[in-house]
Amino acid sequence: MSAPTHRRSTPDSKPRPLTELNRGDRAIVREANLDAEHAATLAAMGLCASCELTICRASGRGSPCIVQIDATRLGLAPEVAQKILATVITKPCDCPPNSDCGQAPR
């Protein structure tokens, strides 16, 4: 039996659209290429540059995604998620729940 896979926390240097992130990924928003009105609405809701978020539901095949910022969960259409770039700071690991790997469980 093979040992449990520990995925290393690999901070991405290159910002990627939220649509490319996976469920459980924690990321820091770097920029949002949205019009001013849209960006202002998102900022008021808590999603702004340098905020930290967690992907609760990944955007797959054109479906919307869900992100969590502090206590706020936001549903984002893929057109919006595509324009928000973030760098992953922690990936979920596949370890048993009580293992001491220091990463977020999947």
Add this chain to the structure above:
Amino acid sequence: MPDERSASALSSTASRTMARIAMVGNPNVGKTSLFNRLCGLRAKTANFPGSTVEAHIGKCTIAEPIVEIVDLPGIYAMDLALPESKLCRDCVGGRLEGLEPDALLVVVDATNLQRGLRFALSLAASRRAMIIALTMTDLANARGVSIDPNKLSDELGIPVIRANGRSGVGVEELARALHQARPIPFAHLEAARAPGWIDRQIEGSLGGAHSVGADEDSLSDRLDSAFTHPVLGTICFVLLMIGVFVAIFRLAEWPMNWIEAAFGWLGAETAAILPTGVLNSLLTDGIIAGVAGTVVFLPQIAILFFLLALIEDTGYLARAAFVMDRLMCRFGLPGTAFIPLLSSHACALPGIMSTRLIPEPKDRLATILVAPFMSCSARVGVYVLLVTILFPTNALYAGLAFAACYALGALAALLTALLFRKTILRGKSRPMVLELPPYRFPCFRTAFYTSFDRSVVFLKNAGGIILAICVVMWWISAYPQSEAPPQAQALVAEASIEGISADHAETLLLEASVLTGQHQQQHSFAGQIGRAVQPIFEPLGLDDRLTVAVLTSFLAREVFRSTVTVLVGTSDGDDDDRVATDLRSATRADGTPLFDPATSAALLVFFVLAMQCLPTLAVTRRETGSWKWPALQFFWMSGVAYAAALLTHAVVAGTLNSVGVLL
């Protein structure tokens, strides 16, 4: 900008005896339930010129002196270019005549203190007296976070009160503290505006900047996984909606029967008390019958809004909008549009009123324009009648035809929305950005208040219009008054002959009454108009009687049944099968069936798609602020209905002719 008040206690302006407090906060922070606790049923709904945004105004009598509270719509920020934000800006800035607040009650969600405090500090620029109500502290406690409102109060220099609108805990204390509202002192405000102040406050009083709500919420995650799943989420939504509809139709049946019986009694008593004449006819046939026709839908509307409020309160509705967005956006509509479209199945009036949920003006307009395509409960009676005429013995075909009516209406709505969004309402649709509130057990009290409020708004909005329509409709059907035809007079004379049995006399009088009614309808203004436009409806298979029945149903489609039974000369009643059998045996002048399959099918399609509800047009005018949109709605829907009915008549008649099958 108002001057800073030196006194800490809230005082009303000179022109008012009662202080006014504007209640502001982010959406989903428990503002409505807190307002309902503070003001109860004493609240009223206020609309603002040129806006579809509503505010609720109530009096809080829990503590002396009594204050007026204005519950403004939930917003994320004051400076956004949204109608809700503009309303709040205008109100807080004192630019709304008659609504200038003396103080602000800022409702802050304890589980989202970062966002709530940022919002509260943005309001401090107005220099209004302020007080903060801290809600959701129970949820924060459940997440292992305790909050010290006194500490926060010391830092901000204004009262911070923990209050829960659902349980009522802290509401009395909040009501008493309203009078202690004061502007945030300059020194405190300067300190609070320093970078990192909010984080420091949270760290100091809560035990960590990311402690609130940052933990893994496995139950919410699991529920979200199911409810927002493209397939499973859609199945959950469909099942829930089926449950809602069954509940609406089942639960509303009894009160609807009571309302009908009460108005029936009132009409009979009025007719018996007043002398026969114009006033009697106006009151009984016009006003009482017409008002009954509106009020009878009230139970369905009240139940619909009650259930929707409950579902919304659980946090599920946002998930449903999330799931539906994928489908709706293909037709140019946002996910939130499914709520008005769903509501329109009970009645298009509340459906159109609930389009206020949709933030984007073009999305909202498109939804308003297509909402009346959805099969409302007023159509059900016509569907039942025509489906029973079409398929008197085959329950399966009848059921399928009934379901097809609903499907046809929904399809027409979605295709029309797509067409409008690509033509006259062309523009970039705002992609979905939706907050998914935490899952909670619903608050029945809040749902009751919401249902009550919506019901009152419905009656106020529809009542006046309906009343006017009833009078007009009564007039064109009752005038010019004509004498009973010779055949009816002969029957009456025969019934009065001595020695005739009582039963026979009654039958003769009934027959005379039917003939008189027919004669009156045919010679009334409505009848004259019907005969004039009959050539237009002839391709659909309609004779002059059916044309009159269809024309009168443009005012309100539910009158079709009563009009057609009068014109055809059968008696109306509660027994659908008997009325359908009578109408099925009715013939045209040439002896062919009046309701042949092609005509019945064409009529059914016409009633599914046509805009036959003047109150809906009036509400559309009110919501859009222009007669242009209800005019478009009327001509588009009627045009589509005519074309589809024409096609249906041709196809059914052609098929029957070629196959030689009689249904």
